[in-house]
Amino acid sequence: MHAHYDVLIAGAGPVGLFLALELRLAGLSVLVLEQAQDPHSRLKQLPFGMRGLSVQTIEAFRRRGLLDDLAESQSAKNALDGSYNLPHWVQQVRRPGGHFAGIQFFHDNIDMSKWPYRLASAADTTMMTDMSCLETVLAARADKLGVEIRRGLAVRGVEQADRHVTVHAGDEQFHGLWLVGCDGGRSTVRKMSGFEFVGTDPEFTGYSVQVVMDEPTKLKPGRHYTATGMYNFSPPGTVGMVEFDGGAFHRSQPVTLDHVQAVLRRISGEDITVTSLDLATTWTDRACQATTYRKERVLLASDAAHIHSPLGGQGLNLGLGDAMNLGWKLAATIKGDAPVGLLDSYVSERLEVGAQILDWSRAQVAIMRPDRSARALEAIIRDLIETRDGATYFAERVWGVSLRYNLAGTHPLVGRSVPDFELLDDTTPSLHLRSGRGLFLDFCGCKLLQALVHGWGDRITYVASDAKERLGLSAVLVRPDGYVAWASEAEPDVDAAAEAALRWFGGPETRKVGR
Known part of the structure; x- marks a missing residue:
């Protein structure tokens, strides 16, 4: 008798583990298969395991209650590893904010007033961690939530049927409604499922x-x-x-x-x-991307979906963003809550983001080439990045502040990450989003909006509270991943709010059998 799961995940790296947490948050059964028997590796520790977490990742971890755990764990690890020599760029008088092909920009040059829909917070820009610490924190949460992880099992076969996927790993078979490949740049899931993987060859x-x-x-x-x-x-x-x-x-x-x-x-x-x-x-610096992230019941995320050079430290953040985007959509699909096309929006939204990161990586390679033209281009970039507008632009891109999904809606906040408003009831959107449900913030206490949201009570948390600073908004509808689906500054248009809720959360009272 072979066990059946809602979702099988190939790969127990940070992205596979984070995706598993998202799915367990929705009550789904999840099995993670990992080729390596031992999760520990010196390459995951300092110095080579060091990673910078972007604004998007910091916000995602805060919204799931993981940020404090990670900060505490990394701090304790750093205290024990006091002999480690910090990189030269950390030991500077000016606080570096990141770099483009090694050309640094600095915090004192960044004009955050250029980002009108961001509110300052305790962890607002970047955070350093190492892969071993990150995986340890995610694995501990996975164990707490009941995620099953099987190590030492390499995927060697994938078979799709109408309503399930069979995975052959080691000498065993596993059945799931869906399979997600998070198994790295040489992904077995991608190759065996016939995904096209295209891009540019390496230069170095x-x-x-x-x-x-x-x-x-x-x-x-x-x-x-x-x-x-x-x-x-x-x-x-x-x-x-x-x-x-x-x-x-x-x-x-x-x-x-x-x-x-x-x-x-x-x-x-x-x-x-x-x-x-x-x-x-x-x-x-090989840069390739799958032409789609879905084939029937098989999906791809992280390096299985896109690879590029590690220049600028974008890869981990890109993969974790995939997981945050995919988790709630796949869960809604399995539970029967998803409106038509919800899972396809994972592909369209994240394909575009991935393509931008690949080009960002290629641009850095262009100014690293050992020729006179590249040195001339490097000099120009150095001049630009030292200006206030230049530093702000590069911070915007490297930190992920500029990310905006192309969602239906006229308000400029739609498609952007919801600001972490300090509500007058002493809560924040991040705190409410820990449930994995959507969020309706009603700053004005509109009874019509409250009645509207009632039909989605198991999928959307309704909060009626003003905020210390609400950026002129009257109401905001937020997806479970923290991105704004609808926003209003004037008296809320209840019909427009209902349309947005239907678009992202399906019908308010009916539930199809998704399994």
Whole structure:
């Protein structure tokens, strides 16, 4: 007898785990299959496991009650790991906000008044964490919510039927109504399900290495472009390198001490002697995306759906955004609440976001090339990013502040992340969104709106409260992922509000059998 689940997820990385949490929040049965037997890896720890969380990710974690857990866990881990040398860019007088191909922008240059629909909060911009800490926090929450995780089971077969998917993993079979591939850039789910994966070939092989050198002072700390590539050095022995070889060395052979030394000498132009190679990994700037994220009952998210270089630290945030967008839509589909086309909106919304990130990655590669044109372009970008408007623009893109889904609605807040209003009842939208339901904020206490929302009581939380600052709004309808579906400044148009609720939450009183 084989177990049946509502959703099977391939991949127990941060995206697979976060998606599992979203689905369990809706009461669905979830099985996560992970190829690796041991979730721990040195590459997930500092320094190579360091990741910057964007505004979108910080907001998502706050809306699900995960942000404090992560901050506390990372703080405790940092206290234990006091010997770790912070990267050079952290040890600056000016507070860096991020970078574009290594060209930094700074907090003191960013004009947040340019973002009229954002309210300041305690965790408003970026947060640093490492992959091991993030996965530990997500796995602990998954265990608490009853997510089943099976490790050491590699997916080796996928079969679709009219109403279910069968996954062969190890020597076992598992059945689910849906399957989501979160199994990385070489996704088995994507390949076996016949998704088309298209894009651009790599221009370079990137290296992240931990080494011991006989004379490390020969290398200057920081990021440096050279006639043959780029290197980034954090003393005493953490080195990132890029060699424009068309990606020839990535995963083609073992990374040896002699090879690392040869590449470092070619790129730096210094006669460096590497005496010990402690840790090494390679990567490229190959940028590809699935042409769709859904084929019948199989869906893709994270690196299974899109890959690009790690320049700028966008990959993790992009994948977590996929999970936040997909979770409630797939849950509503399975439970029979979904209006027509809801699950398809995951594909249309996230395909566009993914394509923008891939181009953002390609643009960074263009100014890293070891040629005169790239150096000229780099100089122009450096001048622009140091201006107030330039720093604000790059922060907007890197932090994800500019994200706006193309949703039906005339108000400029529609499609954007809901501001975390401080309501006069001492709550916030983030607190109400922890339930995984939608949210109707009625700042004026309109009885017609309250009566309207009553029909969606199991899918939308109604809150009647004014706010300390409500940005001139009278009422806001928010999707479960925290994005605004409808907003009004004048006396609320109840018919328009009802239309938006129908569009995103289905009929108010009927429920189809989704399973």
